[in-house]
Amino acid sequence: MKPIFSNFLTRVIALALFVMSIIVAPSATAAFKYLSEGMKAPELSGVDLKSGEKISTRQWLGDNLIIVVFWSTWSPRSLEELQSLKELHAIYQDQPIKFIAVNVDGQNISPITRDKINSTLADLDLPFPVIIDDKLSIFYEFGVIAVPSTAVLDSSGVLKYGPAGFSLTTKDRIVDSIDVFLGLKKPDKVAQFRDGYRPKNKSSRFYNMALNLGLKKSWERALSILDSAEAADSMFAGPHTLRGDIMIRLERYEDAQTSFAKAIKLDSMVVAAWAGWGQALLKSGTIEEAIAKLKHALDLDSEYTPAFLDLGMCLAQQGLYDDAIDSLNKAKELNFANPTVHYYLGQVYRQAGNDDKATESYIKALELLYPSD
Amino acid sequence: MRRIVLIVLTISIGSFLLPSFAFSQDDASAKDARRKNKKICRQLLRSAKISFRDGAYNEAKAFLDSLILCDISNPDAYYFLSKINLVRGDTHAAESQASTGIEKAPKSSRLKLLLARIKISLGDYAKALELTESVLKIKPREGKALYYKGLALKGLGDPTAINILEKAVETTFDRKSN
Numbered sequence: 001m002k003p004i005f006s007n008f009l010t011r012v013i014a015l016a017l018f019v020m021s022i023i024v025a026p027s028a029t030a031a032f033k034y035l036s037e038g039m040k041a042p043e044l045s046g047v048d049l050k051s052g053e054k055i056s057t058r059q060w061l062g063d064n065l066i067i068v069v070f071w072s073t074w075s076p077r078s079l080e081e082l083q084s085l086k087e088l089h090a091i092y093q094d095q096p097i098k099f100i101a102v103n104v105d106g107q108n109i110s111p112i113t114r115d116k117i118n119s120t121l122a123d124l125d126l127p128f129p130v131i132i133d134d135k136l137s138i139f140y141e142f143g144v145i146a147v148p149s150t151a152v153l154d155s156s157g158v159l160k161y162g163p164a165g166f167s168l169t170t171k172d173r174i175v176d177s178i179d180v181f182l183g184l185k186k187p188d189k190v191a192q193f194r195d196g197y198r199p200k201n202k203s204s205r206f207y208n209m210a211l212n213l214g215l216k217k218s219w220e221r222a223l224s225i226l227d228s229a230e231a232a233d234s235m236f237a238g239p240h241t242l243r244g245d246i247m248i249r250l251e252r253y254e255d256a257q258t259s260f261a262k263a264i265k266l267d268s269m270v271v272a273a274w275a276g277w278g279q280a281l282l283k284s285g286t287i288e289e290a291i292a293k294l295k296h297a298l299d300l301d302s303e304y305t306p307a308f309l310d311l312g313m314c315l316a317q318q319g320l321y322d323d324a325i326d327s328l329n330k331a332k333e334l335n336f337a338n339p340t341v342h343y344y345l346g347q348v349y350r351q352a353g354n355d356d357k358a359t360e361s362y363i364k365a366l367e368l369l370y371p372s373d
Numbered sequence: 374m375r376r377i378v379l380i381v382l383t384i385s386i387g388s389f390l391l392p393s394f395a396f397s398q399d400d401a402s403a404k405d406a407r408r409k410n411k412k413i414c415r416q417l418l419r420s421a422k423i424s425f426r427d428g429a430y431n432e433a434k435a436f437l438d439s440l441i442l443c444d445i446s447n448p449d450a451y452y453f454l455s456k457i458n459l460v461r462g463d464t465h466a467a468e469s470q471a472s473t474g475i476e477k478a479p480k481s482s483r484l485k486l487l488l489a490r491i492k493i494s495l496g497d498y499a500k501a502l503e504l505t506e507s508v509l510k511i512k513p514r515e516g517k518a519l520y521y522k523g524l525a526l527k528g529l530g531d532p533t534a535i536n537i538l539e540k541a542v543e544t545t546f547d548r549k550s551n
Contacts, residue, residue: 111428111460343542355535359527362538366520369545 031070031150031164033143033245033272033306034211038196039238040157040204042141044068044100046131049121055100055129057157064096065181066153067174070133070144072105073116074336078148081166082124088174089127096155097178099128104139104147106337106371113371140215143272145305146334152177158198164303165334197267203233210242219246237266241273248280256280271300275307278314287314305334305341313344321352339368414443421453430457448478455487467491482508482515489521498528516545 035041045056060066069085071078082101089099105113109132121130133139142151146164152174154160161177163170179185199207206229213222223246229239240263247256260277263270274297281290291314297307312327328345335341346361421436434457440450451474458467471488478484485504492501505522508515519541526534 111425111430114428339542340546343546346539346542350535350539355532359535359538362535362542363524365542366523366538366545369542369549370517370520 048129199236
């Protein structure tokens with residue numbers, strides 16, 4: 001005899017398992033292109049705008065959980081997050097938790113922007129240090145992909161949680177991270193907590209060296225240092241992702257794809273590698289495959305700006321202008337100060353025959369490229 | 374406080390050295406005075422730039438006024454005075470300073486572009502176009518000149534504005550990536 005509820009029960013159990021898998025599955029947090037969970041974050045230093053004192057995260061290592069937020073005056077969600085962190089600071093002020101806000105308004109802070117930053121801070125009255133990343137050097141070193149972005153670093157400076165944007169759950173997840181650090185919660189009970197892979201120190205050092213060379217556009221030297229990073233730790237995905245990025249810069253798209261594939265084989269949660277692979281495919285004209293990879297990156301992290309950007313360009317190539325514009329607008333929402341977003345939007349609007357919107361987008365890109373005007 | 378002391382010091386040194394430069398009959402001492410004068414001018418400009426960057430516009434203006442005393446044709450002095458007026462919202466004063474700067478240094482692209490920007494904000498698109506084109510004659514891939522040219526053309530209702538603006542973005546990206 002066939003059990004009456006067998007089908008129903010099977011479905012319920014399957015649904016429950018599916019829901020649980022969503023809840024407990026480690027989601028990738030990819031606020032930073034060059035930094036994943038488990039990797040040691042670069043040191044931050046600057047002058048606190050309020051006290052005028054020099055601040056460095058190095059002085060907090062050893063005892064404290066460090067919460068870094070990258071924010072800007074042009075991002076309303078940044079202000080929400082700062083307000084939220086101010087509340088958390090009040091709750092945890094007696095605990096070994098340090099907060100620091102890094103302003104990333106732009107590459108060259110004009111006097112007008114500086115006034116805007118000061119008046120925003122006067123309104124917020126934050127109880128923790130705020131530094132300005134004037135040349136955006138910290139921004140590039142971390143590879144920040146959206147504003148705001150948060151980095152929760154443990155007492156040894158290792159990234160534990162790094163969400164892009166400020167969603168409804170970001171604050172709760174930061175609280176979870178704090179609770180894990182304080183021993184109030186077990187890490188396996190926290191959905192977003194992912195230990196990631198902690199690379200060997202020697203490999204990390206080579207990786208950071210290559211990253212800095214890459215930022216200075218010394219591509220060949222960076223590639224040779226990456227050989228050493230890979231040799232020092234064959235399980236570390238970071239060097240392969242970075243190599244892929246450099247290969248794209250060098251227009252060696254086949255090599256880029258090979259590198260991203262290697263990174264993903266080592267760690268399938270590296271969003272930057274999926275998005276990079278998608279970009280390499282887009283550049284080599286393999287649009288369908290590019291879309292699949294980019295969508296996978298967005299499944300892992302729904303706020304990953306570079307993937308929205310390239311997905312928009314893929315869709316435009318397929319003549320799907322409305323979808324392309326939607327994707328690019330999502331990238332704009334996450335990283336309004338990125339001139340590339342506006343430039344791409346301009347191109348797509350132009351292809352779609354909307355010259356007025358295209359002109360507006362080009363002007364916005366130029367305003368960002370020449371901020372002091 | 375340190376800055377104020379610096380202002381007083383540089384102005385005093387300047388006013389002490391300038392007459393000695395002007396009335397010196399002796400070649401060697403004139404040369405020496407010129408060298409010192411140049412050094413003071415450089416110092417004043419550097420201090421002005423720092424004050425401007427920090428938003429201390431009164432201080433910056435004091436340094437720039439001294440710089441003009443030191444070197445009446447210094448294009449940077451007029452450039453920054455004009456920028457200070459722009460930041461303060463006095464567009465007409467900014468226009469006048471930039472125009473004076475161009476009279477003193479007719480080849481300065483930086484001043485021409487600043488004046489072009491001011492002309493655009495005042496709605497004088499034809500003059501802005503003329504200024505940007507004179508810069509582009511010498512520097513055809515100057516992104517900022519293309520940018521302002523695009524804005525001027527847009528202001529004039531010229532449909533080619535979009536091409537120039539697109540070129541301005543591309544040129545700037547190219548320069549930044551190289």
